[in-house]
Amino acid sequence: MLRYVAMRLLWMIPMLLFISALIFAIIQLPPGDYLTTQVFELEQQGQAGAQAKAQFLRKEYNLDRPLHEQYLIWLGLMEGSRGYSGLLQGDWGQSFEFQKPVADIVAHAIGPTIAINALAVLVIYFVAVPLGVLAAVRKNSVIDGTISTLIYVAMAIPGFLLALLLLYYANRVFGLGIGGLMDPQYENAPWSWEKLGSIVSHMIIPVLVIAAGAAAAMTRRMRANLLDELEKPYVAAARARGLSETKVIWKYPVRMAFSPFIADIGDLLPGLVSGSVIVSVVLSLPAVGPILVRALQSQDVYLASFIMLFVAILTVIGMLISDLLLAWLDPRIRLGQGARR
Amino acid sequence: MALRDQIADAAAAAARPILSIHNLSIGYQFGKSVTPVIKDISLEIPKGRIVALVGESGSGKTTLTQSIIGLLPANAKLSSGRILFHDPVKVSPLPVDIASLRERSETLRALRGGRIGMVFQEPAAALSPVYTIGNLLAESLLAHENASKDEVRARSLDILARVGFGNPEQALSQYPFELSGGLRQRAMIAAALICKPALLIADEPTSALDVTVQALTLKLIADLQREMGLSVLLITHDLGVVATVADEVVVLYRGEIMESGSVIELLKDPQHPYLQALLKAGPSMSGLKEARLTPLRPIAPPSELFKGHWTRKHEAAPGAPLVELKSLVKRFVKSSRWGKSADTATGTLAVNHVSLTVRQGECLGLVGESGSGKSTLCRILMQIMQPDQGETWVFDQGALRDVATLDRAGRQRFRQRVQYVFQDPFGSLNPRHTIRTVLNEPFDIHTIGTRQERQEWAAELLEIVGLNRHMLDRYPNTFSGGQRQRIAIARALALKPDLLVCDEPVSALDVSVQAQILNLLQDLKDTFGLTYLFVSHDLGVIRHMADRVAVMCQGRLVEIAPARALFENPWHPYTKALMAAAPEQDPTRKLDLTALSDGRASDPACWDPPYQLLGDAKPRYEEVTPDHFVAIA
Structure with missing residues (x-):
């Protein structure tokens, strides 16, 4: 190993x-x-x-x-x-356009980018898996129908529109600040609990918006995968051993249905970074997405290359993590003899 | 209560059946209509007996078992009847009516696995590959009893030893895919028995296993039944299995009980025509070799009308070599995560220096257990897999020629003359193609005939295999398994082949349907003068079909002889073991399990000299009687 x-x-x-x-x-x-x-x-x-x-x-x-x-x-x-x-x-080179080292430009954007996307990944998994399981177990029920409808809405609605809607209502109803990473008064203030609170409250909407589409797609696939697994004999066998229904579902079919999503961790990251460009612009977030677009437009070679390399590194690391997790979760991979008769 | 009454009560309790089903009816709901599957069934499972439930697929066996553990599919409706479970251990004299319990009820959950153990057909599918055997056993025990960690471990080790694990300690941390099929099924049985249930339901527990393993598993179930005083409900379609272990038998046909009673009486003297027919449909291992099996629903042999067009002028003379396999070797190398392993010695020899001649007009039976290299050999013959060493020669244009040296046209001829019939008729037909497309395809590929001719030929082919030409535009899913296999055979016949390679063509089919297909194959052989290489793991089928028989074990050809000589006078210990393990429909002839030597019969290293073969050693062949060869070291 x-x-x-x-x-x-x-x-x-x-x-x-x-x-x-x-x-x-x-x-x-x-x-x-x-x-x-x-x-x-x-x-x-x-x-x-x-x-x-x-x-x-x-x-x-x-x-x-x-x-x-x-x-x-x-x-x-x-x-x-x-x-x-x-x-x-x-x-990391010099940016032509900003006449500054790339490091200076990217430094303040990388932290929020990683934080927002990592949180989005977590939200995707924590929302999609339970919803998908619920929809599959309660197939063709009212719950399943409601979840499916939500999925279609979430998949169809453009991210920036959802962002704008949420911004408006979050501000009207909860009084959350609009746009940016924190309220303006904290911009140059030293770290404090208030500043952290402001950042967290500003991150809720971008995380939700970025996660929505991917979570919807994953819920759908989770439901479909689990429906296939629920038909398998090992599920009936587990029931016949007298396990409670909850244990049967979560210990057996869910674990099998979940494997493809672990393999997805690596693919998820670059998709989120590039997919969140418009959302970042709308929410005026200091994320690397918009910087990359600007750099590519003006052929700011070193800046653009660095950001793309950064995303590539994230992807490669994501792939490694997903492969290790898969090997850990599935002994057939770990012991390398799944196909033996 | 007087003592006498108590004793009387206890005696009554002891005599009471563990399970009694009264007037049970179950139907499946499709839309608004309900299709009855179980029709007013009543049966009893006495204490400490093995009751076999026999029936074809679709007879309602599975539904019946599902109702006993209260796990019917969502669209099944239990319309009437009672399923009474009398627990012999419980003090309460009142039985539990499983039919009246809700599926999720706690009482029912406690019964499942706790008092009623269940063993499934396919151990590979019924065990999750991601949990160890230890986890499986602990889970089964803890679902019903409070036990400490040490207790769980002790009970797990105990049950594993009882079901025949040589090293229970090691088995605890093994995953199902690390075990052989037989051991997997043993693990499944261990999990079903760890809570010491009163009733064991075994749903086709051996039909996915090899014959030698099947025999050992049946013996295990019978032994455990006696030791633990279990009652067993054994579901099977194999009357041989019934005769081997069961005390009583219940015959189910289309949701109704046709006949029930003690095994000896019923199999000796079946009253009901269905059971009589079922007994006749299965090819037997003993007695005279029947000329023709009697299927429940016979199909007519192909009309002589078709003989003209569909008979090929065979190049080789009858009895002369048609195909010769010369010292074929194929090694499967385990691929590691870093590409192929450089050390070729780590692979398994799937085919170990096998030479075999298929003679024009014969049916050569090839028998062996899974993993013996039968299919690999067929694939090499079909030229869809390259051997590492060795050659395939074919009689082509007046002489035997090496297929590898044939020109393009020669290879094309070869592809027409040798056709394949696959085991699984569900997998071998594309569900999105109509039968017309399926039967036209061979002509399309080899550009034979005009459009009109092809249409007519497709229709004729269907009639040859006993189907109706009006079925041409239907899709495979509208046909039964037996009909699909007939379509697959029709497709193989399209190019007027010399040789049909039939790879387990009937092992996915019910006995009655199996008889149909075997008859059909025999008729086709007679009518069109075909040659067969007939692969099967079922000795009864081989005995019925083959003129000569080749036996394979672990990649080696161990014995080859004319069928009669082989069955009457087998030489090789493996052949003997195979024959001993084949279950007979005759309950007075119990299995001889000593010949199996605890599963070591299929390990060449454990054979007695001069047969013993160590490692990858290549055998020599000794001609013991004319045309009868045996492999020795």
């Missing part, structure tokens, strides 16, 4: 290298770069020396080098204009 984990961790290195190369190449695919646009704008304004300035910046940002060299410099494996300074040295 330990060997397996070690091997998996080792495999992550070439995998991430490959992903990073791919990301870097894809972002550079459109013709031109950030400076082309800048120079064009400067020239339009009739500024002299624009070309000269551009030449200087090109050198400064290593944009005059071929693509693979730029990549190696970004990684920190090759000497650039500022010597060896790249990801491996902890230098």
Whole structure:
């Protein structure tokens, strides 16, 4: 088992290298770069020396080098204009647009992004599993019908619309603050219980909105999976041993029906990050989604690459976690001989 | 109360049946209509006896058992009747009426598993793969009794030892998939018996097991029944199993009891035509080999009219080799998480140097237990699996040729001349294709005939297998298992093959339907001069069908001989064990379990010299009488 984990961790290195190369190449695919646009704008304004300035910046940002060299410099494996300074040295590069290090821009967004998405994942599981089980066990009842209706509504309603509706009513009914990560008076205030409370109350709506769609989809699948499992002979066998119905359901079919969702943990994260862009914009959250969109639009190479690499790392870690959990939960995987006759 | 009355009461209690069912009727509700499944049934299970409930699929056996443990499906309605359970241990003289209890009631839950144990047909499906045997046993015990951790462990170890686990300690931490089929079923029995129930319901407990394992499991149930004073309700469709262990038998047909009574009387002298027919339908292991089985609903042999078009001019002369398998070897390598294991020696030899000749016009029976390599051998013959070593030769255009060296056209010919009939008629027909599409497909693939011709041929094929041409536009799900198997056979006949490889074609079917299919196959062979490679684990079926028989065990061919010679005078210990384990319909001929040597009969390392084969050793063959070969070390 330990060997397996070690091997998996080792495999992550070439995998991430490959992903990073791919990301870097894809972002550079459109013709031109950030400076082309800048120079064009400067020239339009009739500024002299624009070309000269551009030449200087090109050198400064290593944009005059071929693509693979730029990549190696970004990684920190090759000497650039500022010597060896790249990801491996902890230098995440410079954002063209904001004229700031990427680290400074992303730093305040990464925390909330991870927090909101992790909470959303938790909410998805805690809502979807019980609802799916309830709907399956009470198949074709009023409860099942109600849950199914809720599922369709949650799947069909656009996230930003739900966000706006919730914002409005949360503010009217509960007096929750609108938008942002906290009430404005705490923005630069030192940490305090009030500040934490404000953050928590501001996170409720984004978490719910981001979770809604995925939770609805998962409830549906949980219901369908469980309905299949409930027909299996081992369920009848468990009942025939005289277990209580609750124990029968949760110990046997639910555990089997749940496996596919553990395998989903890895897939869930990137979907949530990119899916929450519009919601983040609507709720003016300091999340990485909107920053990524902006960076991609302006070909802010280092900023965009870093964010995408960050999401990729999250995904790879998510996959590892789901594989380990699967192996832990299912002895057939752990002992590697499920297909034996 | 006077002492005399008490004694009388106790005597009455002892004589009372454990379970008595009075006028039970159950129906299934589909929409507004109710289809009756159990019709006014009454039966009794006496204390300490094994009662067998016999019937085909669809006769209501399963519904009846479900009603006894109070777990009927949601759309089943118990319309009338009583199911009285008299617990012999309980002081209260009043029986419990299970029929009157609600499914979720606490009384009923306490009975299930506590007083009535249940063993299911398919142990692999009835045990959850994610819990250990220890967990299973503890759960079963704790559902009904308060026991300390040590107590649970002690009782678990005790019951595991009693059901025949060699190492109970180790079994506690094993998962079901780590055990063989026989041990899995033993674990299931252990879980059913750990609370010391009064009644054990065994629903087809051995039909998913190999014959040798089946024999041992039946013996186990009979032994435990005697030791623990259990009453057993044994559900089965196999009269051989009934004759082996049961004291009494109840015959169920379409929800009604046809006949009941003691096994010896009933099987010797069946009164009801249904039971008479059922007894005749099953191929027997002893006595004269019948020319034809008597199915309950016979189908007519194919008309001579079809002979003209559907008979191929066979290339090989009758009795001459049609297909020759030469020293085939196939090793399955366990793939680890990091790709294939580099060490090939860790794999299992599924086929170990097997040479076999199929002669034109014969039916070669191939018999062996699951995992013996029968199917692998067939797949290699069919050229859908590549062997690691060895060759397949076929008689093609005047001479035997290696299939691997044939040109494209030659291989195409081979594919037409050799056809496959699969075991599971439910899995081998695409549910989204009509029968017309199914039967046209072979012609489409090999671009034979015009559109009109194909339509006519498809209709003729259906008639050949005894179905009606009006059924062409129906989908597979509208046919019964036996009808589907006939369709699958029709499809295999479409290209006028020389050789049909029949891989367990009747083992998924009821006895009465099995007789139909076996007759049909025999008629087809006679009419069209077909050659069969007939795979089965059922010696009775093989004895009925085959001209020559090959016996396989653990990838090796252990004995091959003309059918008569093999059945009258088997040489190899494994062949002998197989024959000893095959249950007979004759209750006076009990199973000889000594030949099974506690399940070691199918382990080549445990055979006595000169048969003993260690590791992957390749056997030699000795011709003991003409055409009768036995594998020795």
